[in-house]
Amino acid sequence: MADLLRQTEDSPQLELVLVGQSDSDRVAKQLQAFVDKYAERFAGRDPEASPLALAEPVERPAADLEPHVALREALAQVIDLDLGDQLFPAPGGGRFRQGLGLVQAAAGTSKSFPAFLDLVRRQLRRDYNESDLVSEGLRIFTTLDPQVQWALQKSLDARIRPLLDKQPELEGAGLVTHSANGEVLALAGGRQAGFAGFNRALDAQRHVGSLIKPAVYLTALEQPGRYNLASRIDDGPLEFEQSGQLWKPENYDREFHGEVMLYQALASSYNVATARLGLELGVNAVIKTLRRLSVEEPLNPYPSLFLGATDLSPLTVTELYLNFASGGFRVPLRSIREVLDANGEPLQRYELSVERVIDPGPAYLVHRALQMVIEEGTGRALNGRFSAQLGLAGKTGTTNDLRDSWFAGYDGEKLGVIWMGRDDNKPMGLSGGSGAMQVWAGLYAAAGAVAAQPMKPDTVEWYQVDKLSGGLADSGCDNTVQLPFVEAGSKPPNAPCARGGALRWLPEWLR
Amino acid sequence: MKRLVAVLFVLLGACTTGPQRSLPPVVEGSASRPPIGGATLPGDTAPQPVEVPPSAPATGGAVIALLDRADSYRASGDSANEAAAIERALRIEPNNARLWSRLAATRLEQGQPRQAEQLALKSNALSRGDRRLQAQNWQLVARARWALDDGAGARAAEKKARDLGGS
Numbered sequence: 001m002a003d004l005l006r007q008t009e010d011s012p013q014l015e016l017v018l019v020g021q022s023d024s025d026r027v028a029k030q031l032q033a034f035v036d037k038y039a040e041r042f043a044g045r046d047p048e049a050s051p052l053a054l055a056e057p058v059e060r061p062a063a064d065l066e067p068h069v070a071l072r073e074a075l076a077q078v079i080d081l082d083l084g085d086q087l088f089p090a091p092g093g094g095r096f097r098q099g100l101g102l103v104q105a106a107a108g109t110s111k112s113f114p115a116f117l118d119l120v121r122r123q124l125r126r127d128y129n130e131s132d133l134v135s136e137g138l139r140i141f142t143t144l145d146p147q148v149q150w151a152l153q154k155s156l157d158a159r160i161r162p163l164l165d166k167q168p169e170l171e172g173a174g175l176v177t178h179s180a181n182g183e184v185l186a187l188a189g190g191r192q193a194g195f196a197g198f199n200r201a202l203d204a205q206r207h208v209g210s211l212i213k214p215a216v217y218l219t220a221l222e223q224p225g226r227y228n229l230a231s232r233i234d235d236g237p238l239e240f241e242q243s244g245q246l247w248k249p250e251n252y253d254r255e256f257h258g259e260v261m262l263y264q265a266l267a268s269s270y271n272v273a274t275a276r277l278g279l280e281l282g283v284n285a286v287i288k289t290l291r292r293l294s295v296e297e298p299l300n301p302y303p304s305l306f307l308g309a310t311d312l313s314p315l316t317v318t319e320l321y322l323n324f325a326s327g328g329f330r331v332p333l334r335s336i337r338e339v340l341d342a343n344g345e346p347l348q349r350y351e352l353s354v355e356r357v358i359d360p361g362p363a364y365l366v367h368r369a370l371q372m373v374i375e376e377g378t379g380r381a382l383n384g385r386f387s388a389q390l391g392l393a394g395k396t397g398t399t400n401d402l403r404d405s406w407f408a409g410y411d412g413e414k415l416g417v418i419w420m421g422r423d424d425n426k427p428m429g430l431s432g433g434s435g436a437m438q439v440w441a442g443l444y445a446a447a448g449a450v451a452a453q454p455m456k457p458d459t460v461e462w463y464q465v466d467k468l469s470g471g472l473a474d475s476g477c478d479n480t481v482q483l484p485f486v487e488a489g490s491k492p493p494n495a496p497c498a499r500g501g502a503l504r505w506l507p508e509w510l511r
Numbered sequence: 512m513k514r515l516v517a518v519l520f521v522l523l524g525a526c527t528t529g530p531q532r533s534l535p536p537v538v539e540g541s542a543s544r545p546p547i548g549g550a551t552l553p554g555d556t557a558p559q560p561v562e563v564p565p566s567a568p569a570t571g572g573a574v575i576a577l578l579d580r581a582d583s584y585r586a587s588g589d590s591a592n593e594a595a596a597i598e599r600a601l602r603i604e605p606n607n608a609r610l611w612s613r614l615a616a617t618r619l620e621q622g623q624p625r626q627a628e629q630l631a632l633k634s635n636a637l638s639r640g641d642r643r644l645q646a647q648n649w650q651l652v653a654r655a656r657w658a659l660d661d662g663a664g665a666r667a668a669e670k671k672a673r674d675l676g677g678s
Contacts, residue, residue: 178602178605179605180601180605180606181598181601181602181605183602327636327637328636329629329633329636338595346591349591349595351594351598351626352598352601352614353626353629354626354629354630354633355629356629356632356633356636360636412606413605453606455636455637455638455639457636
């Protein structure tokens, strides 16, 4: 039988093992030896340096960097039911270990991250017999990123702990995924990291509130002849009869905002304008969009769907937002990269796959609208914490009487979905912005945010739009916003302030 | 120069056709984002192209090492491991259009034309105006569609490759 932990000369790479208890000692010894060996090589480094910075594979010679990457990957892959405590019994043992923060991660993979393991097990059970899993000593390469996992858990804890006096039942969950390849980097199933109970990230079915709105706006923007980001929508009082009952949607601030631009209605999360837009489009059209974006759960077939009166899990919300974060490609979620048998032969690869489900134009427009949520909408509090240059995008969600607090947001690399609420579905006093979004901010501040640089499709052009009138602007207008339009689609008329402004476009020497 | 002429054309056209035609797109080329903070154009000047973000970052050492590995797998005819090495590289540089294109080509050899097509489209979505790469990707799409018995789709893809200057 091959070694449980295997190294090759050219690339020190540990492979993970799902071992039975009897093997734990041997594995622990080998892993310890591995860590010691590489500890020497990093002895000169600043122990306080961020593990991510050390492992960052940018502009370093491959030879210098490979061990970091390999070690980080390797430790991420250690999954064993009873291994954790035995690996590194003395906390704060070595300088290297403290510095990299990897020891915690390795030791915690089984004990502290049961929720992630839960996802791995489900994927395995789907594909293997239970008996194979127990007896065969499979090697399983997972997608867990310990640093991101710890950042998620810590941020969740930091937001919830101070509130527990007043809200002892407050819970939270979260998922972080790599936008380009769908790999799950971190998963929190509840407030307590090491507690293997109800996995809210996978199993909590909760009203999603405004988190559903991008699907409504996408449905509109996929009809570029009819809608664009500057289209006027009425946010005035609305009454609608739905199966004998009168439906009167209200805004979060209990006010109506008159005519607003389509992007503003999403950025500021206006319910009435969204409901009106949804009614123009029809419930079936929005359901069809959601189905195409891989939402498989039963959906509320009434107009209140437009405002998120339907239950989804954080996992499904992640799948939904991955379509936006990846530029319009559906990316299946994966928690396992590869499964090897005891001899190191690959049994199964979980290959990266993608599928275009949103045309490039509308995908780009929705992305811009989700950026505007952060720039000037319900997510603008993030601007105090993150540079505008990052181009972060996201959406808040709050349900009736503050029962659910949601935030789904992404940078250029990863998508994070956070939920907060109570298991008994009672109000807990947090909105999307005051709860989940702050957890998200803590997570991205710790894990690092990467600038989003989506490529503008050829079918799209940017225009300046007058914020007051919603018309196309020129230098005669003071208060403008830049918005992308599908070139072949509809555009707003000229803004009043643009009249006569044409000549002012001319450079000095031409006048 | 070409762009200046184009801008002038639009500007001059504005004199006769009113403001609407005088509103050229604010961003030209492959720029992806507008200036931050809803910046307005400086008054009385021609529209300025928004700062173009750097194109795909230079490929780092780890990725080059992984591509070397992929090449050696390729040489030994092991396309499964070749694909796995490219996937690893993509984890490090997820916005590198060339890596997506390479993975598309490998999937085609693995007998997965449907994925090859989608991966080539993904590569194009990240290609930032690299016409040669785009042409190459459309050729991959064409080959994938032939493999899927989609003759019309394949010919359309071939035409796109030709229009981009590919053979």
